[in-house]
Amino acid sequence: MEDDPNDAFTLYAIATEYRNFDQQKAKEYYDKLLAEHENYVGTYYHAASLYNELGQQDEAERIYKKGMQISRQEGNMHAFSELQQAYNKLMGLDYEDD
Template structure:
């Protein structure tokens, strides 16, 4: 069964599951449906602002769309979340992505 369809079915039972929503957004990206992916990432971060991995992937998506200013904003928000969560690995990845755009 198509992974997108399967994830959408699972999310009917648990619509706020951040992990499954994140997986769905990544599948949308693989399928070339970046607008859908962006909506899912933004939904995740509005309901679960400490789901750090979504900041990186949303930022990269925004970079591909040419919206570097918004990508930097997202990376910085992600860095704040990573710091709150004590996730130094994610913080460093987000910082590197942000610095690449700023310099």
């Protein structure tokens, strides 16, 4: 972090670590990633999931949608699929449990 405080992977790793014990701090790092590194696809799934856990479903929905858009633009169809499944579950469209 000292060498490059804006490195996307480092910020993502820190956010992931904070998530286990300080969700607000994790949210700050995810928000920084979303604002400053929008093409870092890995952020979207975890950030949206955290917002959902915090009871902010509208923001989670927005982040999932943005993540699907970015992952499609980046050609990362694996990430797109994971985001779409999580989005569908958030929206009550997950039929696997039926």
